[in-house]
Amino acid sequence: MNEEQLLHQEIEASRNRLGKKLLILGHHYQRDEVILHADLLGDSFQLSSAASELVTGNYLDCESIVFCGVHFMAETADILANSPENLQHRGGRRVNVLMPDDRAGCPMADMASWDAVLRCRNLLSQIIDVDDLVPVAYVNSSAELKAFCGVYGGIACTSGNARSVLDRAFSQKRRVLFFPDQHLGRNTAVEMGIPETAMSLWTDNAPEYGGNTAETIRNSKMILWDGFCCIHQRIQTEWVDAVRKEHPEIRVIVHPECPREIVIRADESGSTSQILRRITQSPPGTKWAVGTESRFVERLARQNPDKTVVDLSPMNYCRSMSLTNLDNLSKLLRSVESGTPYNIISVDESIAPDALICLRRMLQCR
Ligand code: SF4
Numbered sequence: 001m002n003e004e005q006l007l008h009q010e011i012e013a014s015r016n017r018l019g020k021k022l023l024i025l026g027h028h029y030q031r032d033e034v035i036l037h038a039d040l041l042g043d044s045f046q047l048s049s050a051a052s053e054l055v056t057g058n059y060l061d062c063e064s065i066v067f068c069g070v071h072f073m074a075e076t077a078d079i080l081a082n083s084p085e086n087l088q089h090r091g092g093r094r095v096n097v098l099m100p101d102d103r104a105g106c107p108m109a110d111m112a113s114w115d116a117v118l119r120c121r122n123l124l125s126q127i128i129d130v131d132d133l134v135p136v137a138y139v140n141s142s143a144e145l146k147a148f149c150g151v152y153g154g155i156a157c158t159s160g161n162a163r164s165v166l167d168r169a170f171s172q173k174r175r176v177l178f179f180p181d182q183h184l185g186r187n188t189a190v191e192m193g194i195p196e197t198a199m200s201l202w203t204d205n206a207p208e209y210g211g212n213t214a215e216t217i218r219n220s221k222m223i224l225w226d227g228f229c230c231i232h233q234r235i236q237t238e239w240v241d242a243v244r245k246e247h248p249e250i251r252v253i254v255h256p257e258c259p260r261e262i263v264i265r266a267d268e269s270g271s272t273s274q275i276l277r278r279i280t281q282s283p284p285g286t287k288w289a290v291g292t293e294s295r296f297v298e299r300l301a302r303q304n305p306d307k308t309v310v311d312l313s314p315m316n317y318c319r320s321m322s323l324t325n326l327d328n329l330s331k332l333l334r335s336v337e338s339g340t341p342y343n344i345i346s347v348d349e350s351i352a353p354d355a356l357i358c359l360r361r362m363l364q365c366r
Helices: 003-021 042-056 069-080 084-089 114-124 143-151 162-172 182-191 214-218 237-246 260-265 273-278 294-301 327-339 352-363
Strands: 021-027 040-042 065-068 097-100 133-138 156-157 175-179 201-202 223-224 253-254 287-291 308-311
Touching: 003 021, 003 294, 003 327, 021 042, 040 042, 040 156, 040 253, 042 065, 042 069, 042 287, 042 352, 065 069, 065 327, 069 097, 069 143, 069 352, 114 133, 114 143, 114 175, 114 308, 133 143, 133 162, 133 182, 143 156, 143 352, 156 162, 156 352, 162 175, 175 182, 182 201, 182 260, 237 260, 237 287, 237 327, 253 260, 253 273
Parallel strands: 021 040, 021 065, 065 097, 133 156, 133 175, 175 223, 201 223, 253 287, 287 308
Antiparallel strands: none
16 A cells, blocks of 8 residues: 555544544645545535534534635634534534644735725725725635624625625625725626726725825725735636637636636636536536636546536646645544644634624625
């Protein structure tokens, strides 16, 4: 038996011994060998909301959620799984949310912080009515930014419900401050008919108002934080043109974290689960070029052998997602078994209630 087989065996043995005391969640961008051991596979939103529901349902005895994903996802799972209602349901018992490698952060989530967004809001208050502005945090953000939204009448969104979240925000207020991903904000707003001339890009600490004049801000309905996902931002327009040249009948589908010029060139855009559904449900023989994280695209191609699935940006792996592997998963499970768990992600009680308010608003928007 080689080392990898041994690790698989050890992980399975730990899972069997821990039974329903353990729930392993795996994000679509995780390594295949890690996904094999997940009780549930999904995107960040599906996994976090499942964490919340399962630990009061099928996994009522759950004591530990091992989150194979990145830091903000584990934080969201902790907030939802240990909400006051869930705690009451379990007689006050907390569920530990753990990560095999707690260095797995999301670079995009780290591009905005409470202090920086508050600085932005304070500057904006000099030139516009900030009570007429809704802060919207993409779920790929830290718990503190979700708490910021909870405090300032804002809401979180996913890439799947961004449109309905923005519809709701604009039905209540005149402007939106969207962070940290500028591309999801811009792509969704354009789809809603908001022209790019009514958007401004905010850069923390840039001159004047985040690099904008007061007039530009006053004319903006959407103020976009200048964050981005390096994986989706890397995709080039020439790659879309090249795949179309090679396969004239191919349909191009991309994630809305891609820059606007990529989404314009694509036939469709959608969240990870929407891309999965779209391709899985398409007729045999269909040809797709997919613009998102490569581990997910490679898996899609293998799971749909009756279709052609081409990766628009081959080998475009998220480095943070890649940090979780069989070795650190196996070690973490052993620590859980021995009662000495580590890498516990616990959102500070000073922000968890406000972050929960923001997440609940998000969950209401389908
Ligand atoms: Fe963050 Fe992008 Fe990696 Fe997702 S793919 S975890 S958004 S860096």
